Amino acid sequence: MVYDGTGRSPMRADIGIVGDRVAAIGLLEAAGAVDVVDAVGLSVAPGFIDSHTHSDMACFLGAEHDDVIQAAVRQGVTTEVCGNCGFSPFPCPPGRGAELERHLATLFATPTIGWTDLAGYSAALHQRGLTANLAPLVGHGSLRAAVLGFADRPADQDELRAMTRLLDEALEQGALGLSSGLVYMPGAAAGTEELVALARSVGQHHRVYTSHIRGETDMVAESVAEAIRLGRQAAVPVHISHHKVCGRQNWGRTEETLELVNSSRHAGMDISLDMYPYTAASTLLYAMLPNWAQAGGIDSMVGRLRDRQARERIRREFEDGPPEWQNIPRAAGWDRIVISNCPGRTETEGRSVVELATEAGIGPAEYVFDLLVEQRGQVMMIVHMMDEADVRRVLAYEGTLIGSDGIPLPGKPHPRWAGTFARVLGQYSRELGLLDLSTAIRKMTSMTAERFGLADRGALAPGAYADLVAFDHAAIIDTATFESPLTPPIGIRHVFVNGRQVVKNGEMTGARPGRVMRAA
Numbered sequence: 001m002v003y004d005g006t007g008r009s010p011m012r013a014d015i016g017i018v019g020d021r022v023a024a025i026g027l028l029e030a031a032g033a034v035d036v037v038d039a040v041g042l043s044v045a046p047g048f049i050d051s052h053t054h055s056d057m058a059c060f061l062g063a064e065h066d067d068v069i070q071a072a073v074r075q076g077v078t079t080e081v082c083g084n085c086g087f088s089p090f091p092c093p094p095g096r097g098a099e100l101e102r103h104l105a106t107l108f109a110t111p112t113i114g115w116t117d118l119a120g121y122s123a124a125l126h127q128r129g130l131t132a133n134l135a136p137l138v139g140h141g142s143l144r145a146a147v148l149g150f151a152d153r154p155a156d157q158d159e160l161r162a163m164t165r166l167l168d169e170a171l172e173q174g175a176l177g178l179s180s181g182l183v184y185m186p187g188a189a190a191g192t193e194e195l196v197a198l199a200r201s202v203g204q205h206h207r208v209y210t211s212h213i214r215g216e217t218d219m220v221a222e223s224v225a226e227a228i229r230l231g232r233q234a235a236v237p238v239h240i241s242h243h244k245v246c247g248r249q250n251w252g253r254t255e256e257t258l259e260l261v262n263s264s265r266h267a268g269m270d271i272s273l274d275m276y277p278y279t280a281a282s283t284l285l286y287a288m289l290p291n292w293a294q295a296g297g298i299d300s301m302v303g304r305l306r307d308r309q310a311r312e313r314i315r316r317e318f319e320d321g322p323p324e325w326q327n328i329p330r331a332a333g334w335d336r337i338v339i340s341n342c343p344g345r346t347e348t349e350g351r352s353v354v355e356l357a358t359e360a361g362i363g364p365a366e367y368v369f370d371l372l373v374e375q376r377g378q379v380m381m382i383v384h385m386m387d388e389a390d391v392r393r394v395l396a397y398e399g400t401l402i403g404s405d406g407i408p409l410p411g412k413p414h415p416r417w418a419g420t421f422a423r424v425l426g427q428y429s430r431e432l433g434l435l436d437l438s439t440a441i442r443k444m445t446s447m448t449a450e451r452f453g454l455a456d457r458g459a460l461a462p463g464a465y466a467d468l469v470a471f472d473h474a475a476i477i478d479t480a481t482f483e484s485p486l487t488p489p490i491g492i493r494h495v496f497v498n499g500r501q502v503v504k505n506g507e508m509t510g511a512r513p514g515r516v517m518r519a520a
């Protein structure tokens, strides 16, 4: 049964592939073929496009981490939109080196950056070899770091001009759009004016502005409103990343935020969202620190965390911080914060901060400060702080794409990297009936390709790239859990990327036909 990705009802058909493209769809018994894949009893769809990943550098992880690298394609993902939340591994103009490299190494757990721009990064990816396609956004935080380092202040006019130049260059080299991460330094130091100026340039290139908004806890509605306002002022399409509301006191508020999004859509604005099907988030452990504590880069942050008075001030802000700040420990509770990746102390992975702190005989904040100092910031966390009803409301919303927000790192990463797509199809579509299958597939294929300007992807038709997934609809389900986060889903049978088979009968073929995508 062929689902073409547009939301149309499926039809029984053969699919003919020549080279990297779909040549024909229909009854093709009479056509000769070099290879025939028997997909009787299976559903076939365009390869899934993950609208939100942090897989920018995954292919540079060592072969011992194949289970991490391959988790996306093993659930049928053939294109990953990366460069999200303000972080992209480019631009890195010469001379801006050390601090930026340290920052990127912390984020992506890979040592060196050997390029200065998107073109150089793409060449390095192609040389390394990609299983799936990678579609990079340029990160606002990375632009900012390249021009004014990790300064905790708005950019001045000269700096803004320099950032715009680097942005335009990345867009001309094919970046899909600009991403921002307004809870992370250095991006969080930007005011609306700076973002509007940059987003205007994105609009002129007919690309998209995506945002990890300024707050997903108490200030979630104001933060959604800021993204909408920014889109209007800059005349740019807006995409809100991993839309959620966090902290028990905010549960249910997706009614309010979706109403904001919906009324701006009805007023003619081009705005969309993405979400993953889990009630836990995941990010850098140090993202819980107030902006002032993160300012200046990793070295400055670590220096502050060594200081008694600074620690005391952060602890006080955890207790009773300013309302406009996203206070994760207060929103979630220390017992719901779990260390997911810590290469320097793997024994902490999968354990909660409370558990670890109790064992160490110190308070949870103290434990986090010590760990960040010892590991120089290279620690990731999972935070259980959403409500299932909100997750379902956002997934079901017509403007929502499916995006894993996957962070491909070893340890105990969030299972969303390995499970999102199979979970939406198995649990949320087949079992819960939240979305019919055609609609669920559309949210992972054609809608995503349209949103990000990926030509000839996401919809099956003659002439489209042969990115395909064949799965067993009756069986498909995720198996990745917080305890065992990288296990492949059940029911994904065959996956093709650019006409070449990368998964055959559920096993990796070893082929690396992936390409770096450019916006059309």
Ligand SMILES: [Zn+2]
Residues within 6 Å of the ligand: 084, 085, 181, 212, 241, 242
């Ligand atoms: Zn994010």
